Amino acid sequence: MRETLVIDQEGVDALIHTLTDRGYEVVGPTVRGQTILYDTITSTDDLPVGITDRQEAGTYRLETRDDGALFGYVVGPQSFRRYLTPPGNVFWKGVLTDDGFETVELPEPPRLAFFGARPCEVAAMQVQDEVYSAVGDPVYLGRRGRSFTVAVNCSEPAPTCFCDSLGTGPGVSNGYDIAMTEVVDGESHYFIAEAGTDEGSEVLALLPSRDPLDEELVHARRMVVRAAERMGRHLDTDGLKEVLYGNIENPYWDEIAKRCLSCTNCTLVCPTCFCSTVEDHLSLDGSEAERARPWDSCFTLDFSYVNGGPVRPSPGPRYRQWLTHKLASWQDQFGSIGCVGCGRCITWCPVGIDITKEAAAIRERDVRRVVVGASSAKEGTE
Amino acid sequence: MxxxxxxxxxxxxxxxxxxxxxxxxxxxxxxxxxxxxxxxxxxxxxxxxxxxxxxxxxxxxxxxxxxxxxxxxxxxxxxxxxxxxxxxxxxxxxxxxxxxxxxxxxxxxxxxxxxxxxxxxxxxxxxxxxxxxxxxxxxxxxxxxxxxxxxxxGRRPNIPTYSVCVECKTKGNPCVMVSHGTPCLGPITQAGCGALCPSYDRGCYGCFGPMESANAASLAGHFEWMGLSNREIVNSLRGFNAWAEAFRKESDRREALIEIGGAR
CATH class of the missing domain: 3.40.50.700 (NADH:ubiquinone oxidoreductase-like, 20kDa subunit)
Structure with a gap:
């Protein structure tokens, strides 16, 4: 087992500086406008110190807190996916020559340190590792392979959180270089830090630290356990795949469609969604060309467009496709559920459609049971 | 040639x-x-x-x-x-x-x-x-x-017909509706402006008209929940693209509600 140490805010600062000195671009949470986004950070001053977020379906508000916590909030609308597969990433470039064309070499991908990654964020990257490894994607793997992860365990879940239902949090179990738990307890404010890799140990050894007291370890662990008991939402995953596969024709999908805007927000804030499209850009005189990969979403019409029209022309089937892929067919495709319980799709849906509620609603209106049982089929359509 | x-x-x-x-x-x-x-x-x-x-x-x-x-x-x-x-x-x-x-x-x-x-x-x-x-x-x-x-x-132009939300998310803009309750037509408006207004923390005015599958009724319902009157909803939909079908239908429906319900 690797060692566990205690660092203070100065130690966290030293961690950011050490990573920067080692050539990493440290990307972490920071306040932008009225939201916590990810951006390059250079010290703890850039973190949302003493800030918390209040989240519910379709609403997000920042508020101040008086304990000076560095990580007193959960997740904002962005995930590290933004850095691993940047939207619109140019992955090929060429110029016309006298006897054909020449490929232009692209700049090296940055070395990224993902700072303050919540357990659900770490889990989301692991889900995406499966997706992109399966196809050997050079853009994702090129960035992910040289990245460093500083995870932060959760002690205060939001009302939109349900990682506990999926086993992806509130404590991180693997997939990190360094994991921390922040403890603000009256006058004392410290971080229990643990290395998960050799490089993590090496970095941790460079920071001002001390050994933890037993009660500090117990306290930190208890905070995470208590967080699991305070999840705002719950997703019943028991037999969920079979429920969803058995309800492809459930009329309730069209009920959701009455509210769904097909705006794509749920898919673009989801940390595991990976769909992209390919665009070619050609200069006016045709001498330069580039191929780029903008983010795409299963909620757009173009996404399922084949000769003759889109396969899913109405919003009901599009929402069904998204939820069923995420929670059911993802399991057959990649061996895990595609949801990590971060709650972003709930908070950032402009009209507050809630994946946990809709999955439960389909289960309640299970058409297989309605057919077998005595209750009328009409009940399921209301 | x-x-x-x-x-x-x-x-x-x-x-x-x-x-x-x-x-x-x-x-x-x-x-x-x-x-x-x-x-x-x-x-x-x-x-x-x-x-x-x-x-x-x-x-x-x-x-x-x-x-x-x-x-x-x-x-x-x-x-x-x-x-x-x-x-x-x-x-x-x-x-x-x-x-x-x-x-x-x-x-x-x-x-x-x-x-x-x-x-x-x-x-x-x-x-x-x-x-x-x-x-x-x-x-x-x-x-x-x-x-x-x-x-x-001789190729198809890259002109997406999806919502302004895609441009906001691509640019990294936080949602103005979710993060500060500003009414925004972005979810039902076609992209193309580069999410100009939300980039300056304002709601979208719908300059590019309805997106490919605009659900104006749902967004208008949400505006109502946010506290907008039917008159305000009608006015928001009747801008530069007032006569575009998706905006027109919902503004007509909301206007009919004003006539039934009186001043509000």
Whole structure:
């Protein structure tokens, strides 16, 4: 087992500086406008110190807190996916020559340190590792392979959180270089830090630290356990795949469609969604060309467009496709559920459609049971 | 080989969209090198005779004269592209479609008998076949360039029809509705502006018209939940693209509710 140490805010600062000195671009949470986004950070001053977020379906508000916590909030609308597969990433470039064309070499991908990654964020990257490894994607793997992860365990879940239902949090179990738990307890404010890799140990050894007291370890662990008991939402995953596969024709999908805007927000804030499209850009005189990969979403019409029209022309089937892929067919495709319980799709849906509620609603209106049982089929359509 | 001939025509509009072509500045010389500007009154008094290969049409049809003219323009060109909210949806002047145009004429003009206007301001596509509609009030000059280049290169233009939300998320803008409760038409509006207003923390005004599958009823319902009155909802939907079907239907439905329910 690797060692566990205690660092203070100065130690966290030293961690950011050490990573920067080692050539990493440290990307972490920071306040932008009225939201916590990810951006390059250079010290703890850039973190949302003493800030918390209040989240519910379709609403997000920042508020101040008086304990000076560095990580007193959960997740904002962005995930590290933004850095691993940047939207619109140019992955090929060429110029016309006298006897054909020449490929232009692209700049090296940055070395990224993902700072303050919540357990659900770490889990989301692991889900995406499966997706992109399966196809050997050079853009994702090129960035992910040289990245460093500083995870932060959760002690205060939001009302939109349900990682506990999926086993992806509130404590991180693997997939990190360094994991921390922040403890603000009256006058004392410290971080229990643990290395998960050799490089993590090496970095941790460079920071001002001390050994933890037993009660500090117990306290930190208890905070995470208590967080699991305070999840705002719950997703019943028991037999969920079979429920969803058995309800492809459930009329309730069209009920959701009455509210769904097909705006794509749920898919673009989801940390595991990976769909992209390919665009070619050609200069006016045709001498330069580039191929780029903008983010795409299963909620757009173009996404399922084949000769003759889109396969899913109405919003009901599009929402069904998204939820069923995420929670059911993802399991057959990649061996895990595609949801990590971060709650972003709930908070950032402009009209507050809630994946946990809709999955439960389909289960309640299970058409297989309605057919077998005595209750009328009409009940399921209301 | 002769360069393709480009024509630009104006109907009821403010000229802003066709000026986007001149606004290209850096790219303008390159454009002039690949097309022959054959009929563009804003740029040159020299007019080459038809036929034209590609014609850009700005503005809406508002008079019987417009109606005749657009037929002729259609006959004289191979490809017809309409540009801007006026040409694609009837424009801000389509607000008159909810009123009696004779009342306006009598009120505004000393000699209303000289005015020969249609009751409605309508898009070009109501009268002739349109090969491509480029949205916006005004259009994006980059999208205009993309459409022209795609036409010249014989490929489909990259002009997405999804919502403004995609542009916000791509740019990294936090949602103005979710993060500070500002009403925003972005979820039902077609992308193309680069999410201009939300990038400055304001709600979208719907300049690019309804997106491909605009669920205006759901968004309006959410506006109501946020505290907007039906009058405010009607006003938000009746802007530059008021006459576009998805916006029009919901604004009509909400207006009917005001009439039933009284002042609110």
């Amino acid at each position: 002769a360069l393709p001939k480009l024509a630009v025509h104006k109907f009821a509009s403010c000229d802003g969209c066709q000026l986007s072509l001149l606004d290209l500045e850096e790219e303008l010389l390159a454009v002039a090198g690949v097309v022959q500007i054959a009929n563009f009154m804003e740029a040159s008094r020299e007019v080459l005779p038809p036929p034209y290969d590609v014609t850009l049409v700005e503005g809406s049809v508002t008079t019987p004269h417009d109606r005749r003219r657009i037929m002729q323009i259609r006959d004289e060109t191979t490809v017809l592209i309409t540009i801007g909210a006026c040409a694609t949806a009837g424009g801000i002047q389509a607000l008159r479609n909810w009123r009696d145009v004779d009342d306006f004429n009598n009120y505004v003009y000393a000699h209303p008998e000289f005015i020969d206007a249609l009751q409605e301001s309508t898009p070009i596509s109501d009268y002739v076949k349109v090969d491509f509609e480029l949205r916006g009030c005004p259009i994006s000059k980059y999208q205009l360039l993309e459409v022209l280049v795609a036409f010249l290169q």
